[in-house]
Amino acid sequence: MITRRVQYELIARAAGPLLMTINRWQGDLKRAVRRVTGRGPARKAAPFGPPLESTRKLKDLMTMHYLTGRYADGAVPVAWVTSGFPVEILRPSGFFTVYPENHGAVCAVRRMVPELSEAVEKQGYSRDLCAYARCDLGSVVTGKTPAGRLPRPDLLACCTNICQTVLYWYRALAEHFKVPLVLVDTPFVYGEAKPHHLQYVRDQLHELRTVAERVSGNHVAPEELEEILKVSLAGTRLWDACLKTGRTKPSPWTGFDSFIHLAPIVSMRGTEECNAYYRILLDELQDRARRGVPGIANERVRLLWDNLPIWFNLRELATLLAEHGFNFVCTTYTNAWAEAGGLIDPADPEGSATRAYIHVILNRDLPNKLRTMKRMCTEYDVQGAILHSDRSCKPYSIGQIDLKDRLAQELGIKALILEACHADQRAYASEQGEMRIRAFMESFDQATPS
């Protein structure tokens, strides 16, 4: 335990940052040599604006996070957590948190999901299950991960506010790791949450504090919890401010950038590192917005994206759209982490966390989703929308045909439903997908009557 702790601290505080710096120097050196000699991969004129400087810092931050994670188990308590879990309650007990969904996104970007998924499909897991679940279970079974190694959990923390899949997925993890599973069950909200719903969730959060203390062995003073909530709220506000820079015309970044830069608020929410990063990003975005530096070179049509991104095809899609002057200036997915978290009130930890986590978009009815989309369409002044019908994520995809019709009727927004999967490229016909997107883009250039 002591050696693990020393190793962990060493990586987190000294060796890790040193490696990052060396990496960065090497990158700078390569770029400088390329500039001087004019050698290196020839780049065709990009349809994008100048790249965000912050991206390098983001890469460092996330690499460090996963690097420290390799040494976390045995050194500090480790929890595996769903993306919508009230993590603020766990943080004061000193948990290192792993987000299998974020890890799944990394696997998807590297196109590793089919391989990992097949490992558990052989055991009988259906391909109709969410690809994040299949990918994570596959990674656990095979030990394969782009992160090198994921720390073994001491606690599994699951909240059903995003879907019911997570419940069965985390049960399977609990069975595998033989560790406790703590569940926060959130009743689905039609309209507003009823008092008995709130009480039900609140009671679970109260119990969660006890479980967190027991598993970690760390007693938490009330001020410590308050402090974490303050940090979390500040982080949510920073992220919200970053997203809102997309209202500027042209937008200083793209929705695709926002998918990438979402990682810290998902998996490091409630930490100072997360907030420090978003301060840097926000400064840069606001500066770009002021100076008119665009996310794509020629922003002609502004779009909204609904649902998770298609991680394995992110770059291709972004390029195809940008080449024709189409830019995603807002997405309901990235907005989800800016919205409900704003309800956190450090003075009322359990009550406000209850309200925040029960009111996430996936735990609310369709009229709420329509209201959110309409508001975003207006505030970001978009002309069109792409609704990704995600084969994996049924709760996010249900009702999209109605949403599409309502956006067209009520706001004159043209919308395309694009069938794909956020993580498993076997469920995406890229040729057909590209054709639909091209046809969608062409439909903005009104045909002249013949």
Add this chain to the structure above:
Amino acid sequence: MSDAAKAVALGVDAGSTTWKAVAIDATGAIVASLVEPAEPRIGAQTERAVAVLRTQAGADAAVPLGATGYGRKRVAAARSLTEITCHARGAFARMRRPGVLIDVGGQDTKVIRIGAAGDVADFSMNDKCAAGTGRFLEVILGRLHVPLGEVAAFAARAERSVLVSSTCTVFAESEVVSLVAEGQPVEGIVKGLHAALASRVAALAGTMPQDGGVFMSGGVALNPAMVEALAGALGRRVEIVPDPQLVGALGAALAVRP
């Protein structure tokens, strides 16, 4: 060829089963056309066939060429547009009013809502599967040894339609084999197949408001049994766009018409 019929633009629709091309005059009327089975080497086929069409239409190399269809990327053209845009343009040029266009092609089925200006107001397509396409009929009729030219006559002779519940091409094939083995009349099975395909297409079209006309294009529109089955499934009159196979190519030509 008279001056009025002088070709001013060419359009190619390189589909997955058939290769189509038209030459149009300044009014948008078709002055020459070609329809051939698609060859695997689309680029070479286009080069050869376009030369034939240019000669037929008296169109020299300066007459621009527009391209659409799944093989459009392999066609050296002045402009390349998706089938959705071109079908909408082509159909609007012939029907001259907004409506919902249903194009049942060899490997895909498109439903396009054409707006008042001939624009694409909305569209949907079958996804990743040949169910609901011309290929579905082709495969199964082949299995029943019914020649394509006689399909309509077969369906018309049926006393009743035999229910074919599978719309998956592969499953329907084995289902049809069992129906024949059970002694069901081939005519009834043919009619049932059309009903199965029509219900699949109608489901795709059902997501769109059908306040204008309902038009049909694509090679399958040449099969009266299918048009009838579709009208039955939609409960609406279905109008066939003139020269239904050439609608996409016409749209591509209109897009480059000077």
